[in-house]
Amino acid sequence: MFKQTILICSIVLIGYSLVECGKNSNSADSDSNSNEYYQGVKLSSAERRYNRTCTSDYQCKNYEYGLQCLSGACKCPEGSNWITYTRTYTYKRGQTKTETKRFCDLTFDDLCSTKYNRCNPDLGLTCDRATAKCICSTGAWDGSVCGKFLILNIMNSEEELFNYYSRLTNEIDLQSETRLVSLDSNSVNDKVADDLVNLRLCLIEKSKEIEKISGEGCPNKIAVFIPNQINEQIRQKTFFKNMIGKFFILSEKLSHDLISKLSDVLNRKVKKFQRFTYEFETLQDETKFWIILDLLKYSESDLDSLDLTDPSNNKLKSLFFSSRKFPLINDYDLDILNDYVNLDVVSKITYDFPDLINPNNFNRFKNLTSLGISAKIEHVTADLFSQLENLEILKLIKCQIKTIDKDAFNNLKNLIYLNLNENSLELLEKYIFSNLLKLEKLLIKHNEIYYIDQDVFFWCKNLKEIDLSANRLFKIKSKIFDGNIELETLRIDQKFSKKEIVELNSSTMVINFNYLNKAKNLISLTLSVFNNNLAEIKLESLRLLVIKTSKVPKFRENFQNLQVLNLINVNTFPERCFINLKNLKMLKIILRNKQIIREINEQHFSGLEDLGYFLIEVNDPDPFWLRSLESVFLKLFNNITSSRIVTTSSSCKIEILNCESESNLKRRLIDGYSNE
Known part of the structure; x- marks a missing residue:
């Protein structure tokens, strides 16, 4: 009986101890649960270990995660970091699997466990079973990486x-x-x-x-x-x-x-x-x-x-960046260039993307001489091209440019060619080209320009060609070309609506062309004419004239040196318009009134002798009237190489030559004169 009583008491005491132990255990679990969530997100077991209070390395599961108990908290040893490591590997039948783990990236000679191997794999390290330290799996440790491990960036094994x-x-x-x-x-x-x-x-x-x-x-x-x-x-x-x-x-x-x-x-x-x-x-x-x-x-x-592994030997002079799938270039997208190409050799870049996010991408090309951009810019800022001092050619086409900072081109002192075609510019203000002292060719056609400051080209003393066509310029200041004595080619024909053209033709307003006389060396001129007699134009050097006009003007002695004449969109064609054009060699007429062709006779071409090229086109597909006039046109030549009539669904034309081709003759007449 006494033994039974002792046995019962012992069981009760053991039971009480187990209950107390359970309470302590629950208390510990409660402490652990308090570290289970962070900002509402459940943490993994590894994340709960990191930074947890501790009294020994064992509590940090140091072998599994590489953590040590430092200053009362689970931390990575000095020289290593708490990282997330993702590994993708291939197993049976070519299937791939991705594994993600978090641990301390133990570095060379750190203590480790062969079971978990937390030595930094990106450095080619593994845990040595004999010494329980991180060593190189292949090759020797050079202070930062294991030598042979470099190949593992290419091959997994x-x-x-x-x-x-x-x-x-x-x-x-x-x-x-x-x-x-x-x-x-x-x-x-x-x-x-x-x-x-x-x-x-x-x-x-x-x-x-x-x-x-x-x-x-x-x-x-x-x-x-x-x-x-x-x-x-x-x-x-x-x-x-x-x-x-x-x-x-x-x-x-x-x-x-x-x-x-x-x-x-x-x-x-x-x-x-x-x-x-x-x-x-x-x-x-x-x-x-x-x-x-x-x-x-x-x-x-x-x-x-x-061997393309040495970028310094990989020399490409031109690079083209364009994509329909990817709308823009980020900084890191071009970082690979350093591994493939000698950037110091690249002299030409073409950039065709919807947006220009970081213009500094171009600054890495120190010897860039040609840059073409087709991307949304809208406002050209002062720092956009500030580091491209060697640039000679700059094309900013279809960039939706509305404004240009007055200092935008300041550092482009070697620029020879500037193309701003097909943008949305409305004004050309005074100083935007002031530092482009070497500029020879400036193209700004197909914009919305209605105002140009009279001094905008003053500093560009070497300008040889300006194209301002297809803008909305009604008036041009008289002194606009005062400083451009080298100017040889000028295109200044404008775009107007049909209503505006009718109003201009019917008005008594005469557009003043005196400003053209300041360009004394002008060889080629394209302009729009409304109700003008052109008598005020006095350019002895002029050899090529293209006129968009509804009425053919009567040319006076001031055009006696003219050799090439193109007349476009003609509705009215008076007789004896060309009586003073004794040196004319090429004549092209585009008629927009098919009734005119029925009225043409020899008197319309009085004064013309020994042409080299002639073309007349009418917006009528019936070639009857052209054939009937062929004998009139042939009298404009002393000798004939070929004559032909070409018809389309909407027009027909006759072309007569006493030369190898239109382009070759024009080149001989114009380029030959400009080189004298």
Whole structure:
């Protein structure tokens, strides 16, 4: 009985102890649960360990997460950081799986656990079982990374490296055998066969060399081979220098998709290949494709293998950035250029995107001389081109530009050519071109300009060509070309609505052309004429005149040196308009009133002798009247090379020549004079 009583008491005491232990355990769990959430988000077990209060390394699960108990909290040891590591690997049947873990990225010689191996994998480290410290899995530690691990940025393992180069070698062998079998047996082909065998051995040897140095931890290199699949019987220019294929070396592994696209282009498998033929996953992939393709196409090397791993040797003078899929270029998209191209050699860039996000992208090209942009800018700021001092050609076409800062072009002191066509400019204010002392050609057509300050071109003493056509200029200041004695070509025909044209033709207002006389060396002039007699224009050097006018004016002695005359949109054609044009060699008339052709006679062309080129076009598809007048037109020539009548669905024209072609004759007349 006494023993039973003791036994019952013992059970009660044990039960009480278990209850107390349970309470303590629940209390501990409660403490743990208080650290389970952060800002409403449930934390993983690893995240709950980090920064948790502790008294020993064991409480931090140091082997699993690399944490140590430092100053009463679970922290990473000195020299390592709390990181998120994501690894994607391939398992059976080519399926991939992504694994994400958080831990301290233990560095070289840190204590570790072989079970969890938290040594920094990005440095090529692993946990040594014997010493329980982080060591290099391959190669030697150089203070920042394990040497041989550099290749793991290209290949995930030595086995993958071996398999890759085995496939590459087999592909070279197969391509070589295919070419050898296709050769007929003769003395010439025997020499070709010997060359093929030698080339095959050379490419395979080069492949093994790259495989070896990659495995030994030398700077990243990977060989790529694209077979030459073009039929040798087809006589056409190709990008291959031999019958086997392109063998080139890169510093990173390309995706199968990129290599396949390169192969299709090099082997001419894509008909009508254009800039937008292919779509890419990222803008960086698209940029890589075009750069590598250009390097392969335009390489000056005669070698059968091309090493592209040294950017300083990869010289491309021109780069083109454009994409329909990607609306803009971010800063990091162009960072890959440093790995592929010698940026100091690039002299020309074309940029065609909807938006211009960061203009500083161009500042990395120190020797840029030509820049073309087609992107939304609206306002050209003072710092947009501030670092492009070597720029000689600048094209800002279809950029929706409305305003230009007066200092926008200040640093472009070497600029020769400026194109601002097809924008939304309304004003040309005084100082916007004040520092462009070397500017020779300025194009600002198809804008909305209605006002130009009279001093806007004053500082541009070397201007030879200005195009202000298709704007809305009713009046131009008399002193606008006072300082432009070198000006040779001026286009200043304007765009007006049909209603405005009718009003201008019916009004008594005469537009003053005196401002043109300041350009004393003007050779070529294009303008719109409304109700004017042109008598005030006195330019002895003028050789080419293009007039958009409803009525052909009567030309006086001030145009006696004129050699080329184009009359466009003619509705009225008086007789004896050309009586003073004794030196005229080319005449082109575009009629917009088909009734005129029925009234034309020899008197309309009085004074014209020995033309070299004549064309008259009428907006009537019936060639009857042109044929009936052909004898009149032929009298304008001393000799005739050809005569023809061409009809379309809406018009017909007759063209008579006493020269090789219209363009050649014009070039001889105009360019020959300007070079005198």
